[in-house]
Amino acid sequence: MSASAFGSISFDIGYSWKDMNKISMVRKTHAEKPFVKCSMKSTNHNSQKTVNIGVLGASGYTGSEVLRLLANHPQFGVTVLTADRKAGQPIASVFPHLSTQNLPDLVSIKDANFSDVDAVFCCLPHGTTQEIIKGLPKNLKIVDLSADFRLRDISEYEEWYGQPHSAPDLQKEVVYGLTEISREEIKNARLVANPGCYPTSIQLPLVPLIKAKLIETRNIIIDSKSAVSGAGRSAKESLLFTEVTEGIYSYGVTRHRHVPEIEQGLSDAARTKITISFTPHLIPMTRGMQSTIYVEMGPGVGIEDLYQHLKLSYEDEEFVVLLEKGIVPRTHSVKGTNYCLINVLPDRIPGRAIIISVIDNLVKGASGQALQNLNAMMGFSENLGLQYQPLFP
Numbered sequence: 115m116s117a118s119a120f121g122s123i124s125f126d127i128g129y130s131w132k133d134m135n136k137i138s139m140v141r142k143t144h145a146e147k148p149f150v151k152c153s154m155k156s157t158n159h160n161s162q163k164t165v166n167i168g169v170l171g172a173s174g175y176t177g178s179e180v181l182r183l184l185a186n187h188p189q190f191g192v193t194v195l196t197a198d199r200k201a202g203q204p205i206a207s208v209f210p211h212l213s214t215q216n217l218p219d220l221v222s223i224k225d226a227n228f229s230d231v232d233a234v235f236c237c238l239p240h241g242t243t244q245e246i247i248k249g250l251p252k253n254l255k256i257v258d259l260s261a262d263f264r265l266r267d268i269s270e271y272e273e274w275y276g277q278p279h280s281a282p283d284l285q286k287e288v289v290y291g292l293t294e295i296s297r298e299e300i301k302n303a304r305l306v307a308n309p310g311c312y313p314t315s316i317q318l319p320l321v322p323l324i325k326a327k328l329i330e331t332r333n334i335i336i337d338s339k340s341a342v343s344g345a346g347r348s349a350k351e352s353l354l355f356t357e358v359t360e361g362i363y364s365y366g367v368t369r370h371r372h373v374p375e376i377e378q379g380l381s382d383a384a385r386t387k388i389t390i391s392f393t394p395h396l397i398p399m400t401r402g403m404q405s406t407i408y409v410e411m412g413p414g415v416g417i418e419d420l421y422q423h424l425k426l427s428y429e430d431e432e433f434v435v436l437l438e439k440g441i442v443p444r445t446h447s448v449k450g451t452n453y454c455l456i457n458v459l460p461d462r463i464p465g466r467a468i469i470i471s472v473i474d475n476l477v478k479g480a481s482g483q484a485l486q487n488l489n490a491m492m493g494f495s496e497n498l499g500l501q502y503q504p505l506f507p
């Protein structure tokens with residue numbers, strides 16, 4: 115297996131969005147030091163990297179996004195990359211933007227050697243992932259980006275995904291990885307089901323409000339919009355440039371497979387079954403997601419209560435940010451970052467509020483949150499490898 119040299123540059127950045135004045139960035143260049151692979155169990159003084167990572171599905175969008183983020187991670191070094199049709203190719207021929215990293219070639223999962231791998235990001239299509247994870251060594255820590263382990267109720271998985279669950283025993287040990295909400299369980303987990311992009315953008319604002327009983331659990335209406343990268347890299351007619359550009363379309367109306375995942379999280383928060391109206395849309399941009407959520411406030415509750423509660427809930431969080439009052443979140447402001455920006459606005463209909471939340475579907479909606487989770491599972495600071503400012507415009 116080739117070793118990675120992408121430890122050549124590391125960043126120690128001590129800032130948060132909320133504390134912009136305290137930015138301190140120290141850039142260390144170690145280009146002259148050869149990378150020497152080492153295992154988690156033995157510290158190698160020649161390398162800063164202490165954990166060996168495998169990325170399954172590295173030739174896809176979320177896999178490549180994991181690799182982009184890991185380039186600035188001081189502890190995680192990549193030793194295994196897998197693909198399906200693209201197995202055998204150098205990653206740089208699949209993703210030229212990764213050429214500057216000295217990464218291993220893509221291999222098929224059956225040829226991958228996991229003997230000195232400590233943790234994997236599983237960036238594979240849902241439906242194939244359960245079988246693959248079942249076959250991985252049991253000592254690996256796993257963050258699964260697919261939907262295969264997100265639903266606790268196996269019959270619900272079978273209903274919405276149209277196929278039997280093939281790893282019900284593993285399902286029992288899974289922790290659902292919405293980091294800010296389930297941090298303590300995530301720290302002790304071996305297998306984390308990383309949330310879907312829509313469910314992340316929706317649950318982050320709603321869960322605290324529902325837990326505090328500040329909004330009614332009925333009549334929650336969610337209108338979400340996703341960039342095209344949300345659909346992955348494999349070719350589909352509906353994703354051709356001609357089908358997507360200069361237009362917008364709704365899909366999965368009333369039956370999108372994220373409905374049960376969102377309802378599971380919101381119902382847990384409410385301790386009663388919540389049913390939502392959810393309509394996703396595809397919009398012509400490469401990355402980014404907005405959820406606009408219409409809710410009814412509880413009796414005697416006003417916008418200020420919602421605002422103050424969200425502010426309090428997330429004041430210690432680096433990646434979930436309640437904007438100043440009246441500022442409307444925009445997808446541009448999170449592009450390439452792990453941030454979720456939220457605000458709440460009064461509706462014209464008395465007693466109702468409009469909540470807007472934006473994320474980058476490939477970062478907080480997928481690979482960034484996955485890295486945040488693995489950092490937590492490994493006992494590292496959650497922000498390692500995730501300290502990017504938005505790419506604007």
Ligand SMILES: NC(=O)C1=CN([C@@H]2O[C@H](COP(=O)(O)OP(=O)(O)OC[C@H]3O[C@@H](n4cnc5c(N)ncnc54)[C@H](OP(=O)(O)O)[C@@H]3O)[C@@H](O)[C@H]2O)C=CC1
Pocket residue numbers: 170171172173174175176177196197198199200201223237238239240242259260261309310311343344345346347348475476479480
């Ligand atoms: N895109 C997004 O914004 C988000 C995606 N997700 C989820 O993350 C997962 C990965 O998504 P994404 O990166 O977009 O998908 P892509 O289609 O871009 O990539 C899929 C990857 O899986 C590999 N692969 C496909 N089939 C198999 C198989 N049968 N056995 C082994 N490897 C296989 C592909 O290899 P090859 O290229 O060689 O065919 C590729 O590396 C999916 O479950 C997706 O739903 C979650 C949140 C957001």
Ligand SMILES: CC(=O)N[C@@H](CCC(=O)OP(=O)(O)O)C(=O)O
Pocket residue numbers: 240259260261309310311312340341342343344345346372394396
């Ligand atoms: C634009 C688009 O097609 N988006 C995907 C969701 C992406 C995501 O989060 O998917 P997983 O649940 O598979 O992880 C969809 O609607 O199916």
